[in-house]
Amino acid sequence: MIQRQQSLWLLLSTISAVLSYVLPFYSGQLKDGKYFKLDAENDFLLMIITGISIILSLVAIFLYKDRKVQLRLCFSGIALSLLILIIYFVQLKKFETGSISLSCLFVFAMIAGYIMSARGVWKDERLIKNLDRLR
Secondary structure (H helix, E strand, O other), X not given: OOOOHHHHHHHHHHHHHHHHHHOOOEEEEEOOOOEEEEOOOOOHHXXXXXXXXXXXXXXXXXXXXXXXXXXXXXXXXXXXXXXXXXXXXXXXXXXXXXXXXHHHHHHHHHHHHHHHXXXXXXXXXXXXXXXXXXX
């Protein structure tokens, strides 16, 4: 399970999702004058979608025997991660001034982990099909 390359990429996505849940994506002053740190913990929609992404990546790690389902879960994880990124950028309109935090890279690492794991599952699936054809 952990020996497979895509399991490590899914583990990266899980860790990145957990860290993006806690660490801020953006911090600055809102239009009403309050200082605010934007992270998944402070926004309900981001909290739900990030939680689903964490569960999805953990489930995909343990479905290593069923590559087709694992590939579908990786594609779903990519879609969820892109949705999270879009929501973060939509939320930036609430701020008057501020700066993007360095910890925003965890959102991008989550997307990269899902993409690389989908690529690994796809390669495994192709390899199995080629081996079956040779028999």
